[in-house]
Amino acid sequence: MDEPQTVPSDEEPSPPEGHPEKVLELLSEGVPVSLLLDLTAPAGPDSESILDEEGEPEEAWWEQP
Secondary structure, eight states: OOOOOOOTTTTTOOOSSSSSHHHHHHHHHHHHHHHHHHOTTTTOOOHHHHHHHHHOOOOOSSOOO
């Protein structure tokens, strides 16, 4: 498996290309930032601590009626 690329600390990483409108839509629907981070960068930021800060959404969107 390939090693993840690292960016020297004096350089800013380029923003990823994608669909920011879709991300904003998901966030507005209550999808936690931590879940989006886990899906896009599993080895990335500590999503568990981000979820702790965000708290659970008022509506459990992942549960089906």
